[in-house]
């Protein structure tokens with residue numbers, strides 16, 4: 001049912017945690033299942049994402065997509081990070097079952113919310 | 123949104139893992155969200171549940187209810203274990219939001235499936 005990459009990022013998620021005094025924090029909820037996701041960004045003076053962490057109460061698919069999404073935005077500038085869509089994340093994971101696609105939206109939305117929070121703070 | 127007990131069992135789940143040569147194994151899926159759960163039982167000659175482990179791809183609520191459910195059935199005999207309902211598990215966790223009640227069913231169903239597997243093997 002799940003690809004090897006999904007199981008790898010689920011069993012061994014990258015970038016789980018929090019960032020104190022983060023440049024931007026985004027929290028989003030999933031109306032379909034009631035799960036929540038929070039992303040923390042550390043952005044340097046050149047607008048490069050130096051570090052990123054996430055926490056979620058979501059399912060394995062939410063964990064795997066967040067793990068992959070944080071890997072994909074790390075080291076990128078803001079404009080590039082905005083181009084990391086949930087479609088790109090799912091492709092990097094070799095796909096997700098249709099019933100789980102809504103879970104993958106959490107990561108994209110939380111990253112956008114965190115970038116928005118950063119923009120507002122500046 | 124979530125009780126302290128739910129967050130405790132989510133952040134620090136009890137009895138996660140597998141049992142080799144288990145007396146009974148139960149795997150169930152959640153039609154509502156597509157998540158899966160597997161329970162392993164080690165049952166002794168007096169029909170006491172000596173050990174129990176679980177693995178799930180489900181959300182935080184599924185993790186917390188499975189953690190609590192496995193704690194509740196450990197050391198019990200089969201008849202007592204069958205009386206551990208998802209209602210009892212949710213009460214032991216000080217409740218769950220309504221949108222998450224379907225997640226709590228996974229543990230009860232997987233325990234029943236594992237007991238059924240044990241009965242069939244005998």
Ligand code: FES
Pocket residue numbers: 033059152155156157180181182183184224225228
């Ligand atoms: S949303 Fe699938 S088990 Fe909770």
